[in-house]
Amino acid sequence: MRVVIVEDQVLLREGLARLFVDGGHQVVATRGDAEGLLPLAAEVAPDLVVLDVRMPPTHTDEGIRAAAELKAAMPHLGVLVLSQHVETVHSVGLIEYPAFGYLLKDRVLEVGDFLATCERVAAGGSALDPKVVANLVGGRRRGSVDILSEREAEVLGLMAEGLTNTGIAQRLVISDRTVESHVRRLFAKLDIPESANEHRRVLAVLAHLRGTRSA
Numbered sequence: 001m002r003v004v005i006v007e008d009q010v011l012l013r014e015g016l017a018r019l020f021v022d023g024g025h026q027v028v029a030t031r032g033d034a035e036g037l038l039p040l041a042a043e044v045a046p047d048l049v050v051l052d053v054r055m056p057p058t059h060t061d062e063g064i065r066a067a068a069e070l071k072a073a074m075p076h077l078g079v080l081v082l083s084q085h086v087e088t089v090h091s092v093g094l095i096e097y098p099a100f101g102y103l104l105k106d107r108v109l110e111v112g113d114f115l116a117t118c119e120r121v122a123a124g125g126s127a128l129d130p131k132v133v134a135n136l137v138g139g140r141r142r143g144s145v146d147i148l149s150e151r152e153a154e155v156l157g158l159m160a161e162g163l164t165n166t167g168i169a170q171r172l173v174i175s176d177r178t179v180e181s182h183v184r185r186l187f188a189k190l191d192i193p194e195s196a197n198e199h200r201r202v203l204a205v206l207a208h209l210r211g212t213r214s215a
Contacts, residue, residue: 006051034066048078078122101127127162
């Protein structure tokens with residue numbers, strides 16, 4: 001996997017680069033700001049761009065705007081946004097693209113899961129941080145996710161993270177068949193059509209959490 005890292009904090013930028021290299025991946029460029037990121041991506045052809053939401057010069061939304069520009073121009077390029085805080089407005093807008101992820105920075109400390117998420121996004125999958133999912137679920141009107149069992153709600157959250165049924169089974173230490181049963185029941189309760197495509201499953205979950213009809 002070819003990776004571009006865009007992070008203004010030098011220690012974090014170098015730490016991320018070391019994680020990827022130690023994980024057998026190639027860091028093809030690192031930057032301290034998002035200026036000129038699109039032409040850089042076109043030049044070095046990465047599989048994944050990892051960037052911070054808040055970048056110089058104003059440290060407000062430079063990173064998320066750069067991510068939106070990348071996804072608009074190169075929809076299939078893997079883009080993983082890192083944030084210090086949960087900002088659901090930004091994450092929900094971009095999750096509609098394939099190959100997009102949004103994680104809180106403390107997830108980097110879970111090295112195995114972090115690299116697996118990066119690989120999933122680079123391969124065209126989706127990923128939302130569990131705290132982002134929890135924020136979306138918490139803001140949803142009562143009478144929707146409330147009808148799910150505790151286990152079904154847990155499966156829903158992991159599904160929104162972008163995990164496959166097998167990934168969910170491994171995380172919860174249950175069988176694939178049990179996960180499939182939970183998915184069928186929660187989709188039936190939420191009136192969400194089942195799909196074999198993992199990205200479409202994420203979109204369906206998000207559409208439900210936002211109170212809209214899924215495509």
